Amino acid sequence: MIEKLVRERVRFLKPYVPGKSKEDVIRRYGLNPEEVIKLGSNENPWGCSKRIVEELPKEVKNLHQYPEPVNPVLMKELSKFLDIPEENIIVGGDGADEIIDTLMRTFVDVGDEVIIPIPTFTQYRVSALIHGASIRYGRYDRRKDFKLDIESILENITERTKLIFLCTPNNPTGNPIERKDIKKILESTDALVVVDHAYIEYSKDIYDVTKWVLEYDNLFILRTFSKVFGLAGARVGYGVANKRIIQYMMRVKPVFSLTRLSQVCAITALRDREFFQYSREKGIESREILYRGLRKFKDLKVYPSEANYLLVEIKNGMTSGEFCEELLKRGVIVRDCKSFEGLEGEYIRVSIGTFEEDRRFLEILREIVS
Numbered sequence: 001m002i003e004k005l006v007r008e009r010v011r012f013l014k015p016y017v018p019g020k021s022k023e024d025v026i027r028r029y030g031l032n033p034e035e036v037i038k039l040g041s042n043e044n045p046w047g048c049s050k051r052i053v054e055e056l057p058k059e060v061k062n063l064h065q066y067p068e069p070v071n072p073v074l075m076k077e078l079s080k081f082l083d084i085p086e087e088n089i090i091v092g093g094d095g096a097d098e099i100i101d102t103l104m105r106t107f108v109d110v111g112d113e114v115i116i117p118i119p120t121f122t123q124y125r126v127s128a129l130i131h132g133a134s135i136r137y138g139r140y141d142r143r144k145d146f147k148l149d150i151e152s153i154l155e156n157i158t159e160r161t162k163l164i165f166l167c168t169p170n171n172p173t174g175n176p177i178e179r180k181d182i183k184k185i186l187e188s189t190d191a192l193v194v195v196d197h198a199y200i201e202y203s204k205d206i207y208d209v210t211k212w213v214l215e216y217d218n219l220f221i222l223r224t225f226s227k228v229f230g231l232a233g234a235r236v237g238y239g240v241a242n243k244r245i246i247q248y249m250m251r252v253k254p255v256f257s258l259t260r261l262s263q264v265c266a267i268t269a270l271r272d273r274e275f276f277q278y279s280r281e282k283g284i285e286s287r288e289i290l291y292r293g294l295r296k297f298k299d300l301k302v303y304p305s306e307a308n309y310l311l312v313e314i315k316n317g318m319t320s321g322e323f324c325e326e327l328l329k330r331g332v333i334v335r336d337c338k339s340f341e342g343l344e345g346e347y348i349r350v351s352i353g354t355f356e357e358d359r360r361f362l363e364i365l366r367e368i369v370s
């Protein structure tokens with residue numbers, strides 16, 4: 001009965017598979033919370049700015065009032081942070097995920113096409129399918145350390161192409177897309193090229209193309225407070241683009257999704273540049289520690305990364321599921337990559353931890369693999 005009511009594309013949808021939560025693993029394996037190391041969801045192991053702890057309680061007295069749909073203080077701080085005018089920025093209250101959904105609701109009609117090179121962040125596919133898009137898959141080339149195969153994008157562009165998703169650094173592979181390739185794609189199409197910079201703060205400045213929105217009308221940059229600012233739980237994401245794009249998106253965006261508490265979190269985070277720098281430097285250092293440590297295992301292949309995680313191929317005959325299970329029993333959560341389309345083989349993704357977590361993780365790994 002219900003099946004008859006549900007939209008067909010929802011009935012057949014393979015939902016987004018999030019990383020395992022710490023709470024779930026503690027319950028399932030009866031572990032002590034202090035023992036669990038979570039390296040599965042590309043979060044910030046150093047938390048967020050300590051100033052948020054002081055600022056947040058002050059907003060509680062206002063919670064009976066709706067938030068301002070566009071908070072002028074937040075817009076001003078973001079504009080300063082990016083050095084880009086406010087009119088080119090949109091902020092979303094369910095993180096960058098909400099911005100992805102708003103892009104679909106603004107641009108995609110049933111039957112329109114969306115190009116997604118894989119393996120990549122799976123939310124693009126889920127959101128595109130919900131909105132009735134047809135997906136054309138491009139490719140990050142496994143034989144070339146997952147470098148974007150630019151031809152696989154160009155050959156898929158048609159008159160129906162609305163959005164092209166380029167994730168750089170790419171999740172889960174960690175590699176950036178070269179500027180010249182982004183430029184070539186931008187100049188080969190009128191479709192909107194969505195460059196996902198969720199992890200850009202962890203990469204070299206040369207890979208950041210945010211400022212290009214002032215030059216290219218068909219460029220959309222996706223960014224988030226979930227990673228370097230350590231605010232995944234506050235759910236704040238933003239987009240940067242030509243002002244006409246922002247104006248249209250504002251028509252369909254959920255009006256009050258950015259809560260008063262999230263607004264305070266984002267404003268305070270932007271004002272604490274010291275924490276931002278600290279978090280960025282520590283994150284890069286942790287990635288280097290893990291990279292060097294993982295390279296020592298002969299049965300693992302670790303890929304270079306410009307993000308806050310590393311893709312690791314398992315070469316000892318275990319499946320990624322078996323490997324993750326062995327780690328879970330020992331209190332370590334990493335991401336099993338089998339849910340990433342286009343990643344054939346046995347892969348896991350390991351997020352950065354505190355230096356102590358990195359050390360313990362590498363020690364535990366020695367019990368499982370040589």
Ligand SMILES: Cc1ncc(COP(=O)(O)O)c(C=O)c1O
Nearest residue numbers: 095096097121171198224226237
């Ligand atoms: C590449 C990429 N884009 C976007 C997001 C969504 O981030 P948010 O937490 O802001 O919704 C993620 C989350 O992990 C991601 O990996």
